[in-house]
Amino acid sequence: MHxxxxxxxxxxxxxxxxxxxxxxxCNVAHGEVISIIGSSGSGKTTMLRCVNMLExxxxxxxxxxxxxxxxxxxxxERRRKPEKEIARQRALTGMAFQQFNLFPHMTALQNVTxxxxxxxxxxxxxxxxxxxxxxxxxxxxxxxxxxxSGLSGGQQQRVAIARAIAMSPRLMLFDEVTxxxxxxxxxxxxxxxxxxxxxxxxxxxVTHEMRFAYEVSSRVIFMNQGRIGEEGNPKxxxxxxxxxxxxxxxxxxxFD
Amino acid sequence: xxxxxxxxxxxxxxxxxxxxxxxxxxxxAVAIGLGCVLGLVLAFGRVxxxxxxxxxxxxxxxxxxxxxxxxxxxxxxxxLPQMGLRLSKQSSFVLALALYSAAYLAEVFRxxxxxxxxxxxxxxxxxxxxxxxxxxxxxxPIMLRSVLPGLGSTFIGLFKDTSLAAAIAVPELTFEARKIxxxxxxxxxxWIVASGLYVVTCSILAALLRQVEAKLAxxx
Ligand SMILES: Nc1ncnc2c1ncn2[C@@H]1O[C@H](COP(=O)(O)OP(=O)(O)OP(=O)(O)O)[C@@H](O)[C@H]1O
Ligand SMILES: [Mg+2]
Numbered sequence: 001m002h003x004x005x006x007x008x009x010x011x012x013x014x015x016x017x018x019x020x021x022x023x024x025x026c027n028v029a030h031g032e033v034i035s036i037i038g039s040s041g042s043g044k045t046t047m048l049r050c051v052n053m054l055e056x057x058x059x060x061x062x063x064x065x066x067x068x069x070x071x072x073x074x075x076x077e078r079r080r081k082p083e084k085e086i087a088r089q090r091a092l093t094g095m096a097f098q099q100f101n102l103f104p105h106m107t108a109l110q111n112v113t114x115x116x117x118x119x120x121x122x123x124x125x126x127x128x129x130x131x132x133x134x135x136x137x138x139x140x141x142x143x144x145x146x147x148x149s150g151l152s153g154g155q156q157q158r159v160a161i162a163r164a165i166a167m168s169p170r171l172m173l174f175d176e177v178t179x180x181x182x183x184x185x186x187x188x189x190x191x192x193x194x195x196x197x198x199x200x201x202x203x204x205x206v207t208h209e210m211r212f213a214y215e216v217s218s219r220v221i222f223m224n225q226g227r228i229g230e231e232g233n234p235k236x237x238x239x240x241x242x243x244x245x246x247x248x249x250x251x252x253x254x255f256d
Numbered sequence: 257x258x259x260x261x262x263x264x265x266x267x268x269x270x271x272x273x274x275x276x277x278x279x280x281x282x283x284x285a286v287a288i289g290l291g292c293v294l295g296l297v298l299a300f301g302r303v304x305x306x307x308x309x310x311x312x313x314x315x316x317x318x319x320x321x322x323x324x325x326x327x328x329x330x331x332x333x334x335x336l337p338q339m340g341l342r343l344s345k346q347s348s349f350v351l352a353l354a355l356y357s358a359a360y361l362a363e364v365f366r367x368x369x370x371x372x373x374x375x376x377x378x379x380x381x382x383x384x385x386x387x388x389x390x391x392x393x394x395x396x397p398i399m400l401r402s403v404l405p406g407l408g409s410t411f412i413g414l415f416k417d418t419s420l421a422a423a424i425a426v427p428e429l430t431f432e433a434r435k436i437x438x439x440x441x442x443x444x445x446x447w448i449v450a451s452g453l454y455v456v457t458c459s460i461l462a463a464l465l466r467q468v469e470a471k472l473a474x475x476x
Contacts, residue, residue, distance in 0.1 A: 054378055084386060091384025101379035105397050114393060115383035160379075167383050 005030045005065060005202050006051070006171055012059030013046055020046050022226040023060070028171070028204065033197045035213035035234070036206045038223030039249055044206040047223070048173045051204070052095050053086050064092050064170060091119055094164030095173040098180050100156040102148040108135060108159045109144040112166050119167065134162040138192050154185030158192050165196065172196065174205035210253050214238055222246045265440035266449050269432075276432030277453050283346065283428060284415040287353035288361075291414070294354065295361030300391070302362065303369050313362065320359035326420050328352040333424045349421040357414050364406050368399035401472050408465035412458050419454075429453060 006028035013021035021043050028034060036044045049055040051062055053070045062069040069089050071078050081089070102111050109131050116127035135141045138158035140151075148156050157177055164172065174193060178186045190212050197203060197216050207213050213220055214234045222230040222237070222245075230237065230246050241247040266273075301313030320328075332352040336343065343351065372395050380390040419430035427435075433450035437443055 052382055054381060087381070087384050087386045090381055093382075095379075095382040097375060097379065097382075099375050101373075101375040103376060103379070103394055103398075105401060115385065118389050118393065119384040163379075163383065 004028060004063075005032075006204075007063040007066075008047075008051070008060070009062075010060035011047070011050060011057060011062065013043075013050055013055060013057040020226055021050070021057070024226075024228055026221065026228065026231075028202060031200045031202055032218050033202070033216055034204050034219045034221060035217040036204060036221045036223060037208070037210070037213060037249070037253075038229070039252075042223040043226045044223050045175055048095070048175050048204060048206060051171075052093050052173060053090055054095075056080070064089070067092075087119075091115075091167055092169060093171045093173055094167055094169035096157070096161050096164050096175065096177045098176045100148070100153070100160045100180070102156050102160055102163075104148050107145050107147055108140060108151065111148070111159055112163045115163065115167050130166055131162075134166040135159070137165075137195075138162045139188075152185060153181045154188045157181065157185075157189045161189075161192055161196075165201075170202065172201055172203040172205075174203060174207070176206050176208060178207070178209060208253070210238075210250075222249065224249075259444075261445055262442065263445045263449070265442045266436060266445045269436045269440070270449070272432045272436065273429060273450060273453060276427060276429035277457065279346075279426070280415065280418040280421075280428040280430075281457070283350055283353065283418045283421060283426070284411075287350045287418075288357055288411055288414055290350070290354035291357030291361050294358035295365055296396075298358060298362035299365035299369055302366050317359045317362050320356055321363075323356070325352065325356050325417055326423060328356055329420050329423060345421075345424050345426045349418075349424060349426050353414065353417060356417075357410075360410055360414075361407075364403050364410055365399065367406070368403035369395065371402055372398050404465070404469040404472065408462060408469065411465065412461055415458065415461065416454065 004027045006026070008024055008026040011021050011024040012019070024043075024047060036047070038044055046055060050057045051069070056070075061071070061073075067089070070081060070086060072081055073079075080086075102108075103114070106114065109128065112131040112134055113127040116122045116130055117124070120127075122130070132141055132144060135144050138161060140155055140158055140162070143151060143155060148159070151159065161177070177193065178189050181189065186209070190209065193203075193205065194212075194216055205213075205217075217234050219231060220234045220237050221228055222243075224230075224243075224245050230241065230243050237246070238250060241250060298313045298316055301309045302317070304310050329349055329352045332343070332348040333345065336348065376394055376398070377390055380394050385393070418428055421428050422431035422434060425431060429450060433446050437446040440446065
């Protein structure tokens with residue numbers, strides 16, 4: 001087996017003429033929990049979206065268990081892989097979004113089982129059983145027949161996480177999953193993320209919850225203007241930042 | 257004036273009116289069904305990233321929305337046979353109304369497609385769905401629910417447009433009414449009853465569509 005679960009090498013991404021990622025290198029071992037912090041516009045979301053091929057990127061490679069994601073290079077020519085292949089690769093990673101993005105015309109359970117049926121080709125019974133297991137895991141089995149509009153933001157986000165994790169991804173990507181929530185709903189969602197981390201799930205999580213990042217991460221990455229400004233274990237980094245940038249960023253962040 | 261209304265002659269021929277109404281409904285149903293399928297394809301074409309597809313779909317919509325339906329009906333009935341496509345009166349009318357309705361329905365559907373949040377498509381992509389699966393399981397059902405109110409009034413408008421089939425002697429409601437008018441000379445009575453049938457039918461259709469809409473509404 002390959003050493004690292006995720007290997008990002010020389011990742012470059014531009015929107016039009018604006019270079020947003022300017023060469024990101026990052027290796028993630030199995031079971032690592034990595035928090036990505038950094039000021040607004042530094043490229044955190046973009047980096048996650050590239051890993052899940054929600055964005056195209058112009059330079060660099062992303063590998064999951066050694067398999068190149070999204071592009072194939074043959075004879076010096078770089079080509080986007082066929083859509084079907086990219087869809088399969090996307091299922092290797094799960095993603096939870098800031099805005100939950102639950103399918104509004106489906107119940108909580110249907111949200112979770114859709115991918116199981118269409119992508120994993122499970123039978124109805126099989127997918128429902130697994131869907132219920134995961135809804136139970138996030139504490140929402142009793143709400144399985146509710147539509148998203150009948151759930152609180154925290155509940156919606158927990159369903160969204162169940163939907164992603166039920167696909168048994170090798171890697172979970174969380175993009176500020178608590179930013180759109182009322183303060184009193186943040187804890188229930190972080191609790192779910194923490195329990196997944198405790199189970200050994202490999203994850204990259206973009207967060208503004210500094211205390212949470214401090215507590216759950218095996219490593220913290222500080223993004224700064226499209227590059228990794230600094231990385232290391234949270235205790236060292238938060239106690240003694242090596243760069244001026246990180247020191248400033250930490251000073252402006254709240255730890256509560 | 258001293259004109260007394262006398263509906264007796266119209267009631268004697270009421271059966272013909274009802275058969276005409278039945279045919280009107282059938283023509284509308286088939287044409288709208290075909291129009292919906294074509295309209296959906298056009299709508300997906302218009303919002304597609306391919307310049308060629310969206311251009312072609314846009315051209316179609318522009319052409320067919322700027323043609324009077326009567327012209328289209330006459331073209332289909334008189335000109336197509338000259339071009340080697342021979343259809344019955346009914347079929348040529350259905351073809352005209354289907355092509356015409358597709359242009360309007362495409363616009364309704366396009367509005368709905370643009371309203372489906374991009375984040376939902378991305379959520380679909382993120383769990384590994386293909387574009388086709390996303391269109392079928394996510395975009396289409398959400399879009400249909402959101403356009404249902406607009407769709408209802410479009411359907412009713414198209415049903416009323418079936419009266420133009422009288423121009424090529426398709427025996428639908430308007431044609432039957434004109435026949436009774438000519439045969440019985442009960443001009444006012446005939447057109448009062450025919451109008452009543454249109455109004456009642458459209459009201460019932462509207463009520464039915466509202467029920468469907470309520471049943472499918474997303475919020476709960
Ligand atoms: N679709 C887009 N088109 C053009 N520019 C974009 C697009 N998405 C992001 N950007 C730009 O790319 C840069 C990085 O954005 P990104 O969303 O990755 O930042 P972020 O670190 O996630 O910020 P935040 O903390 O606000 O979420 C920003 O300058 C942003 O304006
Ligand atoms: Mg972001």
